Amino acid sequence: MLTLPTPKKDPFTFNAWVCRDCYDKHHSHPLDHEALAQDNRSETDLLKYLNDCALHDNTDSNTGAGINEYSTSECDGCRTFIAGTRYRLYCVQHPQA
Numbered sequence: 001m002l003t004l005p006t007p008k009k010d011p012f013t014f015n016a017w018v019c020r021d022c023y024d025k026h027h028s029h030p031l032d033h034e035a036l037a038q039d040n041r042s043e044t045d046l047l048k049y050l051n052d053c054a055l056h057d058n059t060d061s062n063t064g065a066g067i068n069e070y071s072t073s074e075c076d077g078c079r080t081f082i083a084g085t086r087y088r089l090y091c092v093q094h095p096q097a
């Protein structure tokens, strides 16, 4: 069971679906910089659109929940449309202080 952190104050929460590259970055996995360069992306592009959120893995590898094996929909992290697996991240955006 996924345990989510207790929010401090009225955060905005939502699920985002991200490509494998963004997912790898979230987990600090090694990145394929050559493939990224071919797509005109770099490490700093990954998760760029979720920069102001605290991100939490929201996948379950036992049930496959939160993992879409094949999708051509836009990655919420870097806005790529490159086909591939999409992973669900739980995002917590705190109001600006």
Ligand SMILES: [Zn+2]
Binding pocket: 018, 019, 020, 021, 022, 023, 046, 047, 075, 076, 077, 078, 079, 080
């Ligand atoms: Zn991405």
